[in-house]
Amino acid sequence: MSASGGTKAIVAALAANLSIAVAKFVAAFFTGSSSMLAEGIHSVADSGNQLLLLIGGKRAARASTREHPFGYGRERYFYAFVVAVVLFTIGAAFSVYEGVHKISDPHAVESPIWAFAVLIFAIIAEGFSFRTAIKESNVLRGKQSWVSFVRRAKSPELPVILLEDLGALLGLVFALFGVTMAVVTGNGVWDGIGTLMIGLLLAVIAVVLAIETKSLLVGESASLESEELIRRALESTPEVERIIHMRTLHLGPEELLVGAKIAVAHDDTAAEVARGIDEAERRIREAVPIARVIYLEPDLDRSSSRASS
Structure with a gap:
């Protein structure tokens, strides 16, 4: 996994969640609090999720094969989607059940x-983990809002960690609320209410993650900014008269496929066309380094031919 995959943020979150999970289970044992038990399960689920993200990053780095000629970059999307499923089935479902009970x-x-x-x-501890995720995300976020970053990021790990850490912090606040109210009022129902709030929160986060990672898994195009850079690179190539049509697709967070039909002059020789394609590919990769797979199909510029006749 590349640095942009947020490995540092994942490791920080994993270390925090493992230590927190142990502490929560100890507290749940001594207090009998369902909120603490739900939070312990929440931390275990989060720890498993971070391990899944690390596994996904490692598997995505494998070299391409005959069966998978474009590599395994989308493994990262798959494991991020699994994280959403785990968060919902283990974290949310258990917390809602325990809260109702x-x-x-x-x-x-x-x-x-x-x-x-x-x-x-x-x-x-979660605050430190969340701070690390924010610092790592700011490198890629630029001037985007946080909502826009989560929706448009092509690397799934950082949005996942951000939402997990945010959910963990809010869940702790809910647990603190439930336990405090149960102690102050002497009514254990408040502990259950806090647990139910944690479950509903996790369900919302899981749904958001599932929607966003599903879009990446199905296949997303390059960002508008990247597509504009690619268009400029093609149009600046002397042998390219114009772009007839163009498609882009993320094979992984840091690997982009570019396919385009380009118009060339009708009197260009085969050697000139080949030279133009090579130059166009060089300019595309220079403008957008993650454009690693490029297919350019030359065609005659029929519109200019009709205009001249």
């Missing part, structure tokens, strides 16, 4: 000091 059969929170101590520690 606790609301229907409430129990007082025992030894609440354990819950408060762990939640404060978890908020600090």
Whole structure:
């Protein structure tokens, strides 16, 4: 996985979630809090998700084969989609179930000091992880809004980590709310409400991730900015009269396929056309380095031929 894949952010999130998961389960054991148990499961699910992202990055780096001539770049999209499914089925479903169960059969929170101590520690640890994800994302985000970055990013790891960390922080706030209200009122129903809020939050995040990664998995074109750079590179090539049509497709986050039909002068020789195609490919790669697979089909500029006649 390249640096833009956010490996640093993934490792930071994994380290934070593993330590937090242990602390949450200890607190859940001593307090009997369903919110703490749901948060522990949440952290385990997040840790598994980060491992999946690392595996996806490693598998995507494999060399192309006869069966997969364009390589395995989309493995990263597949594993990001699996993350969304895991987050929904394990994190959201369990939390919603546990919340409903606790609301229907409430129990007082025992030894609440354990819950408060762990939640404060978890908020600090998740805060550091979220800060790392933000710093890594800002390198690629540029002037985009955060919503636009999550929707348009071609590398799935950073949006996934960003939403996971944001969900983790909000989930901790919900757990803190549920435990605090249960202790203050003496009513364990509040603990269940906090757990249910965590489950619904995870469900929303999972749906958003699934929608965005599905779009990448199916196949997205290059950004408008990249396509404009490619068009300029083609049109600046002397042998290219004009672009008849062009298509782009991401084979992976850092690998772009470009296919275009270009018009050439009717009196160009085969050698001149070949030289023009080579020059056009060079200019495209210079303008957009991730354009690694380029297919250019020459055709006669029939519009200029009709105009001259």
